[in-house]
Amino acid sequence: MQHVRITTPPELTDQVLEIFADDPAVSQLSVVRGASLHPAGDIVDVDVAREAANDFLDRLDALGVPERGTIHIVPVTSWVSREGYEAERRTPGASADAVVWADVTQRAYEESELNWTYLAFMTLATLLASIAIVIDSQVLVVGAMVLGPEFVPIAALGLAAVRRRGALFRIAARTLLVGFGVAITLATVAALVARALGWVALDDVTGPRPGTDFIYSPDKWSFIVAVIAAAAGVLSLTSAKVGGLSGVFISVTTVPAAGNVALGIAFGVGHEITGSALQLVLNISGMVVAGWATLAVQQALWTRRSVREARAASRARATKD
Structure with a gap:
């Protein structure tokens, strides 16, 4: 499981949320609007199956988030979540085999x-x-x-x-x-x-x-x-x-x-x-x-x-x- 924290300008927030919404590889998605002071904008927190991380990062990059905000990727070493388990199970491949290129x-x-x-x-x-x-x-x-x-x-x-x-x-x-x-x-x-x-x-x-x-x-x-x-x-x-x-x-x-x-x-x-x-x-x-x-x-x-x-x-x- 990977935890991704995204700081995004307000005008991109809805598009960022659309990337993760209803995706079977996502186990948790939240947003705190106006929480970031530098860079100014919203904070989106999301937990995704490691196997799907590259797809999400590529889509965020295409949206221009790295140029106007930040993306932090942190491996989740331990987690207790039925939704997290289901996200890992639904996502093709094995977590240990996945390559997070970033x-x-x-x-x-x-x-x-x-x-x-x-x-x-x-x-x-x-x-x-x-x-x-x-x-x-x-x-x-x-x-x-x-x-x-x-x-x-x-x-x-x-x-x-x-x-x-x-x-x-x-x-x-x-x-x-x-x-x-x-x-x-x-x-x-x-x-x-x-x-x-x-x-x-x-x-x-x-x-x-x-x-x-x-x-x-x-x-x-x-x-x-x-x-x-x-x-x-x-x-x-x-x-x-x-x-x-x-x-x-x-x-x-x-x-x-x-x-x-x-x-x-x-x-x-x-x-x-x-x-x-x-x-x-x-x-x-x-x-x-x-x-x-x-x-x-x-x-x-x-x-x-x-x-x-x-x-x-x-x-x-x-x-x-």
């Missing part, structure tokens, strides 16, 4: 923004990965994977392609390039300092590392794992079930590869640099492709469902009349 797009914009927090997490994760490689610790590699903030910007590239958001694509691409560039640069400086202090020797980088040698040894499985992990990650981001997202972070070798690139540069080990860079490119490419494909399938499925929902609503209104 919510997904806003999250992609927010978490793809290039800021100091993002750069700090990227740098710390890359430094942790570099240490994990030096001491050959799989536990620290996993920690670096979880700490890295790069998944949402990578998924945002696929979302931008599916939803045709050129600005989002540019923001996400810039964040990834600058983020990895800054993190690798700072990790390289740290590795040079550690080398000068004698804390890290060449053998630590080039010697046997059975626990972390996969980082600079990409193969077909690197791409396959990235595709599967990204598909699962996108489903976690777009559906009501987010439990699998941490598993995605642990599955992809992006931050560890960046950490090994930094070590390779600091110690002048060419095969470490090329192998890790290829691993990084393979993982990001697989994730972008899988993210785009998963979102494209979801959009196609929900477009067809939206048509069925409109027909069902029309039949319900016709029967009532």
Whole structure:
């Protein structure tokens, strides 16, 4: 169930109410006229089945509500309502499968923004990965994977392609390039300092590392794992079930590869640099492709469902009349 609060100018209120009136996916509809001071206007509160949220938002957008008012969308985590249950039952599809595109797009914009927090997490994760490689610790590699903030910007590239958001694509691409560039640069400086202090020797980088040698040894499985992990990650981001997202972070070798690139540069080990860079490119490419494909399938499925929902609503209104 989704709760939608709409602030609308008075001249649009009746048209907004018509969008929701008598629709089988609506469980609650109320209006308080003149309640909003900024922007000035009326407040409409409505509870709708998650599966139908996109149709309503598209119709509100066509009416011009976002330009002249506001639309707030809040997931209802718990509710006790017979009418709410009936609205969910009448609406085609499952709530957990529904994609609320406005919510997904806003999250992609927010978490793809290039800021100091993002750069700090990227740098710390890359430094942790570099240490994990030096001491050959799989536990620290996993920690670096979880700490890295790069998944949402990578998924945002696929979302931008599916939803045709050129600005989002540019923001996400810039964040990834600058983020990895800054993190690798700072990790390289740290590795040079550690080398000068004698804390890290060449053998630590080039010697046997059975626990972390996969980082600079990409193969077909690197791409396959990235595709599967990204598909699962996108489903976690777009559906009501987010439990699998941490598993995605642990599955992809992006931050560890960046950490090994930094070590390779600091110690002048060419095969470490090329192998890790290829691993990084393979993982990001697989994730972008899988993210785009998963979102494209979801959009196609929900477009067809939206048509069925409109027909069902029309039949319900016709029967009532």
